[in-house]
Amino acid sequence: MINPADFEIQGLSDEAVEQSRKTHGENIMSYRKKDGFWDALKSIAKEPMVILLIVASSIYFISGNSGDGIFLALAIVLVASISFYQDSRSRIALEKLKNLTQPKSKVIRNGVVLEIKSEELVIGDSLMIEEGNTIPADGTIVHSNDFSVNESLLTGESLSVFKDTSKEDNQIFGGTTVASGLAVATITKIGNNTRLGKIGKSMESIQEEKTPLEQQITSFVKNMSIWGGIIFLLVWAINYSQSGAVLDSLLKALTLAMSILPEEIPVAFTTFMALGAWRLMKMGIVVKQMKTVETLGSATVICADKTGTITQNKMQLAKLFTLETGRVLPYDGSLSPAEEELLTTAMWASEPIPFDPMETSLHAAYSTTTTKDLRPHYNMVHEYPLGGKPPMMTHVFQNKEGHRIIAAKGAPEALIATSKLSAIEKKQLSEIIAQLGRDGYRLLGVGQSYFRGNDYPQNQQDLSFAFKGIVAFYDPPKENIPEVLKDFGKAGIKVKLVTGDNAATAMAIAKQVHFPGYDKSMSGEELMKLSDSELEQKVMDIQIFTRMFPEAKVRIVNAIKANKEVVAMTGDGVNDGPALKASHIGIAMGKKGTEIAKQAALLILVDDDLSKMVDAIAMGRKIYGNLKKAIQYIISIHIPIILTVFIPLALGWAYPSIFSPSHVILLELIMGPTCSIIYENEPMEKNAMVKKPRPFTTTFFKFRELVTSIIQGLVITLGALMVYQYAIYQGFNEAITRTMVFMVLISANIFLTLVNRSFYYSMWTTLKYKNNLVPLIISITLILSGLLLVVSPLTVFFKFETLTLEQVSTSFVVGMLSVMWYELAKWIKRSRNI
Template structure:
């Protein structure tokens, strides 16, 4: 509806406080009266300018967004980032400019990536606004003019023809054979026929055939419509508001890291404070106690975690791209591995998005058509399994000719797309598979007159010349079976003879095919003498009711070849698949049965959902497997309801109507080929082949990515905890610090790169898609992981303190003793790495060479430790000293013992963390 005027005068739009019926429930003259317009002259230029001032331009409003400085600073608003900033400040205070610069560089890279991704997400709204910008032909002051769509106002009279993009929401007042492609707005997979009839108030948007909406496209016919809504008041504007309001959620990974970071921050501050307090109580110097507290904080901070998370996700992006899934936002990689529900569109994702004739039924025969899509690959097979012979079946031949000649569709290029109705394209392909060749048939029977399809007629009829009978013309008709049986007196048999039509049998046959989810079009023909004019002859043949019924062609949009397997794989992996489509419930249910989605679930329509509230709605959404004829608001509501039931939701879509749900879902998945730019920009992932099977492949990769992130966390947390707690133990017992803060920072930064990062390249675990999804509420710090942390940290603490004190007692210097302790920590981390390479398998089952990066990392770490120990420049920088072979033997023995103990624990307590 249009926005209220600031004042109301004669002949203008009704007052804002006056109740006004919706345009679709009013007659054309009533809509014209309400909007103060004229069916012949439209608005005059003065009134149009006046309304443009009052209502504003016909554009979608720009959302109030934070400026780039605020968005840039927002990238640093995270507990873990605070810890790293503190770490950088601490290392700077300690005089280590290099390490401080490294930490700040990591923060800068993460911030740049986040800033760019957020900016690209905002572009979705800009693209949505751009969709409505076009030029429109309007009648103003009785003259036709072309104006920018931004200047349209309520009451404008707009002229439409095939190929036009609808510039605003229009109530149709004159219609001539109009069809509109509304798939981007409603999800309807075929063009919708339009007329100007009055509809009930409760008619949903998808069924308002007397309206056309901004952003949709006219595919055929002409019409005149009056503007009833512009800008934010259009259906496109409503979706714009949903996109604005549907803020993207944090992913499972980011939520868990946020919780983990908050716990880690509190733990580090508490332990540092405890260290400082104990030192003060024991009478230690303030400066030394402060250095010890700083050392503990530096030791406990996993500086490499953000970098490793980013790199691991980036590796997942590369792997998914190879499997036709392009990731736009890095956290989406991991989210796929956490997904518990996939809400998928039907057309183009589960199906080919190419209507295909599957069955042709004549009065005495049923023929199956093989092949799928628009390629003329396939054949017609009779009930005995033999190829149908058109020379032996006149009814089949004439049905195919009717489908090819009474047809306005045409293929573009190499049949990659079609101009016209997809159902008509399917009939062309059927003729080609039968060997008729639709182009040859059209050339053989030139069209000389036609009656295009109209909703009230429910058929299309054409008149053609005949090459073999110059004194006759042929009438071909196709349309709804129930309509054609009333126009036919005869039915044709295979031998060419005709008998009286059995209308009941024809209708029962059509109902049977429709019950299988097939769209049925009946065909008929007759010969007429070429005595009168073409138009008169065609009208007379159709009025006479003496057409010959030749059969029915039943078609469907076939499932993609890999969709059935992919749905089954998702079910085996514990991922529920739900179909959400704008198509009718019968069609959606039939496709769902073929693909394997429907068993065990209900089918709900948008009307069903509208009647449900609160717990009833939530329970119904959980139970249902197919949702048909749903609105954009309901799609969004479905996603929210599933998330409230603790599901991690992946949502697919390709149209403008999908954008709000894509943005709200835990992971939005857009179609790369058929998807609108709005959907792609609102999504986290884009499928380059529009295939549901690619979602299943990406989910498998996502699980592998999360596994590898978990492996790194399982590896890094115990080592960081060990380094921090060794400082605390030393303070508690009044011991000399076994490691300096700078040495601890060396361990953290070097091992994270050379050792921890190699876990990002681990191959996927066997059976990864046969285990249930992870519980979204499961924290990073599980009880088993806490036990592992304490075990490994305890082994490190005991080993380092014993070795440090042993070296001092045997006469080694303080620098040598600390060097031995540092090398022990590194060797334990190095050996522990192999225990972390699999979450489920023991070390010897993983395979030494299954991840060559780990071997390269181990070699690099050993060289780095030798340099730290024996190079004079490193000795000066890090206060280390060369150690002897006997010290190395003790280091290796302690590291081996620790590795053996961890392996035994892994075996006894189970390997899942």
């Protein structure tokens, strides 16, 4: 735990914070403000269906048919209300996600370290920042160690800049990221007044790219709108040439145009994605962008970090090995002089104020074993940050008398390479590293150097070190990991372990958790020697990747993507940022993840629990499956409405204008809640997590995907038109014919809702699925249908007629049979699989 007393900084008092906030405001960048209500209203006013309703309503009023005009005007209000409701649900869900993903900052106030929302920072605050943080405001450094910043966002320069109080450049700027070390800075500018804030206006014009599925939906709806427009003009022209009645011809054309528009599809997409993100949030999975939900169900490979993902990230100091004794001994607090020297050197090689779990453990061990704490008497005078392949770091401390301590720690191989060791010692060390690695320990080599003068070499590897020994940490695996790996396997998802640890340690932990393919590994150095084509072949066979560094991680992700796989990547550190960004689904850890990792990722696991990824993928598959059902339902039920309006008109049947705009909008209002409410609330099908992931390129709008919907729609059309002709054959009038055909479509709509809850399992199976909205919506539909038949004002208004029991039964049975045939198709599909 970081102690503010180490910095001798008290920070602002509560009163000073309030005063600063009143004087200077909050740390919020405010430019163009969005008004949710008016934006939603403008969006609704541009909807083709609303435009058609306005036109149709106006025509009714002009022609003196005020009843239908009022009904369509009310329909506009109802459609707008439904759209407002869906839009508000989406916005509320996304607002909650935004609040959860809002960056946090650590500040010292009243002498205590607090974590606050970054927007709550005020001028004068003492901000604590460390490796991986995104700096939330501008400030002046008052304390630092090994502190460097990546300012490429502002300067375009990719190299990190080292900063401290003694340098002329002691300023930090909002939006930049901490590349290494730790610092405390006094905030000087916030919000729009920061350097980033002054250039932030240009960011307003940046539009978020649409996903492939969004583009397909937009394209599909646009094409249908164009066809609707063409057919509208054609039907208007034909009718006008035959009758000479402008308004009547226009109403008939508008009826057909309204039946063609599938306006429910984009609404369903937005609703499903936003509510899916909200459901994931309640499960402890924060989705930063709504569109990520679409991708989740397609994940085929997960590249998992070891520390904190597979293991608990406890980093307990467990064993010590010194060259002097030649023995590996458990750390129990009682140390020989050689072991005490090893532990002390390892502590000096750590940050003076530790924030890494291993360094925290070393400082704690030093505090409990030393008789005299020398840390207050020494200051860091020079440092080499973590670097090299394999990596190491070196710190130089000096006291007032000029006594100097130069200590280094890092990968044992890095320290061995920079130390003068005999062949026997190197062999012994190799055996010890292999032995400890096989037991799953995380190893750090420790060395000490001597150097006179202040003209330090540019690279720490140019110093000559005396190898002191190895400190071994044990980071136990999480208990649920074997089960998580099984779940991924069942779902057809490959898992690869990508870690900075050495091969022996990584493979030992992998073996403990029954990681598939734990016996084969590849190091970062080996990987970088392969050509792209060689790596693309190798990467699918190797499951354990060790001694990884940023460039190697990115190459792994790109090689897997080149194999047409959908890659999810977990990470928490600064070095994971590029790979998280390169993957299809970047996954950051909520607790131990750095701000850089969280910004690069699309998804955050709040509790650092990999099992949540199983839940996330299941949710992704469920949402995609339910959206597919909704869209197929919409297409299936639109076809009979279109053709029932068009065919009698085109073929000049006895009652060519069987439906008016009022009838079409009534059907639309009944269908809308079905697709967006029932299907969004559907539970996951029981075989969803034992299927292979769907290919990322799969869409709803290929003929192969649509053929079922088209056939279903055509069969329902056939049923409706058969009842139409049967009514004419029986000599029924236009009102009875219209009512019977309408009831066929209502009946078919009810059974289609039930049948399409699964395209594999029978309706009798899906009736057992828990979805309370199914009986509710179907009951409302049945009650409304009954009211249309028996309540005289409604019957007269819609030009219906009360049917006899035989007429109702005929319509109901035909509607049922026009849908239930698909149960036979599902049964054949299941039989083939058995």
